[in-house]
Amino acid sequence: MNLSDEDELDNEQANSQPSATASTALLASLGLGHQVQFFHSAGKVYDVGQTFLDRFGMDTYSFFRRSNLYYPFASHDDWQVANYLLQSDLSMAKINEYLKLNLIRTLPLSFQTVKGLQDCAELLPPGPRWNYRIVPTSHPTKNPIILYYCDALDCIESLFNHPYYAPHMDYTPFRLFTMAERIVREYTEWMSAEVAWWMQSKLPEGATLCGVILSSDKTHITNMCGGKAAHPLLISLANIRMAVRNKASSHAFLLLALMPISQFLHPNKRMCSVLDARLFHQCLDIVVEPLKTAARIGRMMSDPVGNLQHCFTPLAAYIVDTPEACMLACVRGKTSPVTMASYKEFGDAFCHEQRTRATTLAQLAHI
Template identity: 40%
Template sequence: MDGSSNLDSHVGSHSGVATDTSGLTHHFPEAARIEFIGQTALDEFNDDRFATERQTNLYYPMANRNEWQLASWLLNSDLSMSQIDEYLKLELIFETAARTTRVYDSWLLSDRAWRLQSELPPGRTLLGTILSSDKTNISIMVRNRCAHPLLISLANIKTKMLSKAGHYLLQLLALLPIPVFQKKSQDVWGILENQLFHQSLDIVLRPLKVAASIGHLMADPVGQVRRCHTPCATWIVDTPEASLISCVGGGGKTSPYTTAIYKDYGNSFRHPTQTGNSTLAMIDQLTARADPNNIRTFLQWARKGRMNGVINPCWRNWPSSDPGEFLLPEILHYWHKFFFDHDMQWCINVVGAEEIDFWYSLITKKQGFCSFPEGISQLRRCPCSVSS
């Protein structure tokens, strides 16, 4: 046996197979014994729980070959996952068999909208009016200037469209006058400014009041003409402006939404709503006790009744428009800013600025959420971008 034969014999002995010089193969006894017959990958694929479905549909879980081709094209295309999600996104309908949970997607789904529609004659169209006003200091282009814009929109527009500022669905209706007084009797400035505010709105809102009362023929984008009614659905304002519109006074010590005063703010129950009828009844009582033309005397009685001195509120003759219904707390001031001004400051005082900043710095940054790697104790304001 030569060297090559010795090498073949050496290799064969390690593989369980020995080869002699005559070319015959000898198997090593009891080597590589088969324990049992298992399943291949194809067997496992054919034996899964969806095997019966593929007997009639080769492309399961796709419905057919067309759906499979679409899925294959999307996965092999250059589209991002967000673009694919947008393409495949279905309309979500939240509904249970028992229908125990009610979903609010717009103002038209509220009980008030349905009640107002039921009060209209058959065939009429309800157009909820959205107003927004806020006295604003202008400091970018001019100095020491102030503007009081009144904006208008429509509650019938879908909430998703209405909430996007880029769609410009809030249009300027009027610039309300801001008086400048020359005399130094500052005690009557406030009541005169309040009365001017409501008198101006009385003029601006007159067409809406007429349309809310008798209806107005309007055409939709496709030319269909309907008789529409325009009550006030909501008025977006901050707390000082809400007090001005609801005609309550007290310098912030009286709620514009309920009958509560500052001594009642800690109560565990909700006080009755400050309705338009109750406000008008209080105004009638004040005018019976003092002459509204005598500003100083009437102002004293108004302060006792926690009113701001307005005798003709702009909403008094607006059908189906009650400040107890259209003045609602808005998210920025009553949720986010309230948390920033009170709850967050309370937590900082309890835990300590260094401790709470340390824990905020440990939070992992997530896409779509604000992060505060330096903490929150040094924040001085809460802009909308942070609140969202």
């Protein structure tokens, strides 16, 4: 791919040189014959912040871990059993049955029931806290609508500060070329894309770009017993390299919110899907409000080694299927049962509100 004049933004930016450490690390992963050009004056370190272990040691029970590293568990073996049970697919009832076995009762465990196991786990330093809010609606529903969500900035900060991602994270946009003449451009990570370079150019000098990735998909949990369903909203960080981020075992996607699935009591059944879409936009606006604020004014965050950086959080991508993409864009999909007559019946006021809520993602994407 030949670079055009539009790709060369400013001569000052085009002539920026990467640091020796960053350039060597990146080129070593790509092989010989590549040239890398980093965005100048990005990812500035302002002060010394807190590392992951610093925050881990700030909870109420950190004093007890000085003498027992595995507190609230008695020993490494005790923690190993608890870790296996908590990460297993066993139900709470099955774990209780397991702990009641005579052989297991002879083990020196710090818990004897599943309730005791949960109590021990809750003494560990927590991650992003869960919140809930009752969402008001203008039309009656069968049950109150409750939105369960985490603070979006806390989730981004936990990913940005996590020591596991330290060697797999990019803090500065870069341009990658396959030869020394810098004629052919190569795109690998999100930070190598032109949109990342453009976003960084809109930020204050020294700022750090933290691209946010959202993903959601309505999921059926049971089909035989009541048709239970959930609508999870996930969040990740585009700075994490995709080879690590796309691995399920890396846990680079965090559960940000459980979008409510409501049952509206509207007399016109065709309007229920319109009301569901309106409710999703309303809840999404609540969940991403901290990200919109940080995309405008930024937030100071600590990276894995404790360097304090001024981070901005624009939206980098939203991973959805086609029906949900149509719903997010407030357009009528081919399979949608909602007709234009239904929209007209609902009134021009609702259509105006839908168009207003459609700017939620646009505000995130444009700084």
